[in-house]
Amino acid sequence: MKFRHIIGLLILITSAAAATPVIQISESAYAIHGRLASELRAQMNAFGPMESGRHFDAYTHWNVKWHFRYQEENRICRITQVTVSADIQSAFPQWADYSLADKVLQNQWNQYTQRLRMHEKNHSANGADAAVEVENKLISLPPLRDCQQLETLANNQAQQILSKYNARDRQYDIVTMHGQTEGVIFP
Numbered sequence: 033m034k035f036r037h038i039i040g041l042l043i044l045i046t047s048a049a050a051a052t053p054v055i056q057i058s059e060s061a062y063a064i065h066g067r068l069a070s071e072l073r074a075q076m077n078a079f080g081p082m083e084s085g086r087h088f089d090a091y092t093h094w095n096v097k098w099h100f101r102y103q104e105e106n107r108i109c110r111i112t113q114v115t116v117s118a119d120i121q122s123a124f125p126q127w128a129d130y131s132l133a134d135k136v137l138q139n140q141w142n143q144y145t146q147r148l149r150m151h152e153k154n155h156s157a158n159g160a161d162a163a164v165e166v167e168n169k170l171i172s173l174p175p176l177r178d179c180q181q182l183e184t185l186a187n188n189q190a191q192q193i194l195s196k197y198n199a200r201d202r203q204y205d206i207v208t209m210h211g212q213t214e215g216v217i218f219p
């Protein structure tokens with residue numbers, strides 16, 4: 033997707049007890065124009081990020097990667113090192129004509145974008161939580177006799193955790209109707 037501005041790139045190291053995945057959060061914006069609520073709605077409908085054939089006002093995507101090393105010793109194979117990272121990307125509308133609009137609409141917009149951000153933040157939390165859980169899982173895998181088996185097990189476990197958090201994202205959107213029940217409604 034073609035977003036015009038990269039607002040910020042932030043790298044956080046989470047401080048969970050055992051796991052310390054690298055969480056990289058980036059945010060982009062797409063510009064919308066107009067001075068009326070109806071114009072802004074039309075612009076978001078037209079230019080909002082596409083997802084499954086439909087435009088959304090905002091989105092958050094996350095991608096979790098894992099790497100591990102293992103070592104075989106005395107016919108026992110164990111994981112010796114684990115690295116996990118989450119790349120989290122969000123996109124939001126940026127109202128270019130904000131300063132030209134009247135106060136009432138500005139306030140309405142502020143409230144809307146605040147709720148929108150809160151909703152997207154919950155999606156990104158799922159990505160970060162997934163990374164922590166993957167790292168904890170890989171760190172705690174018991175040694176096996178066969179390194180190949182250990183590798184397959186580790187990858188399957190990580191994949192299962194990602195599926196769980198993907199389902200959590202989908203469920204969150206079903207329950208909140210993509211944020212509508214949380215007040216993410218404009219105008």
Ligand SMILES: [Zn+2]
Pocket residue numbers: 151155204205210211
């Ligand atoms: Zn959502």
